[in-house]
Ligand code: ADP
């Protein structure tokens with residue numbers, strides 16, 4: 001419904017719903033053939049109008065998938081009731097064709113396919129029933145050309161499918177575009193921030209560290225006292241590490257030469273380097289590469305990207321698990337995949353990745369992925385996280401293939 005609200009405001013929703021409710025009530029009382037012999041049919045009609053109206057009015061406060069299913073089922077019940085109660089009114093058949101269209105308003109693809117299948121089954125049953133009972137005098141407008149009506153129904157469902165498919169593809173594209181813009185904005189701000197802050201902090205830190213190192217070597221101080229200095233130096237080293245990570249983002253591009261790089265070679269050297277890091281927790285790295293995976297990047301930055309991703313994969317893995325690293329050429333792109341069977345991430349976490357300082361680790365900096373996003377974007381690549389909680393994560397990075 002979030003997308004729905006982006007398109008039409010809440011006010012418009014209530015206006016639209018009021019019109020629908022008004023029309024449903026009009027249908028109940030204006031020129032209704034059932035109105036004069038008030039029976040079970042009329043009561044059912046009134047009940048369905050009431051229930052459907054309440055559901056539509058309550059929907060903005062309960063935007064759940066289950067509630068959407070309930071609304072679709074009540075709509076279907078309402079339209080089929082109209083169809084059976086008013087057998088002389090041929091236009092009720094149009095409503096039957098349009099039942100899946102209601103889920104288009106909710107932009108819920110599962111619901112759309114559910115209503116499409118449900119409606120098709122019901123219509124086929126209905127037409128099957130008509131073809132077996134030709135002698136009754138009702139629904140002559142359908143029975144006169146059963147096959148033609150069935151074809152029209154199928155055509156209407158195909159049309160709805162196309163409308164839904166194109167609309168949802170467009171919305172997804174817009175959403176992706178919006179997220180990309182947000183990410184770029186974030187990186188731009190952090191880059192500027194990094195340049196300003198990092199330089200200011202690094203210099204005083206170096207001075208303090210220098211003095212601490214001097215004190216550490218001072219023979220007149222006791223060993224117990226000196227221990228504190230090494231603790232302080234360790235903490236300063238951590239701070240320097242964060243700052244240097246920041247600086248990699250802020251550094252001017254001219255320092256970084258672009259060259260044609262074979263991803264397979266880079267992955268080989270990076271995995272060799274990280275093997276010992278993985279062995280700390282008995283994690284192994286399995287590398288699968290094919291040749292001719294050429295891209296145009298700065299080799300140091302590519303290494304930095306892959307190191308960050310493999311380190312995250314190792315850190316997420318359970319003791320003894322293996323991290324799989326793979327590269328191959330897919331169409332006009334070179335794809336790098338890093339897969340772990342670790343703790344995985346929720347949709348919410350994935351959305352926050354790349355935000356400065358976003359880390360769920362006690363000793364994490366939350367800068368690694370921000371650097372990765374920056375590098376990937378710089379070389380016109382894409383990065384995608386496919387993850388499920390407790391099952392693991394696959395990071396897919398794609399760069400344009402470089403022809404030489
Ligand atoms: P850091 O590693 O310092 O925490 P990152 O930017 O590299 O910072 O990662 C941010 C967060 O994303 C991590 O704290 C972790 O929660 C999550 N994350 C990244 N990669 C994975 C992965 N492969 N599996 C599970 N969680 C991950």
Ligand code: MG
Pocket residue numbers: 308311312368369
């Ligand atoms: Mg990391």
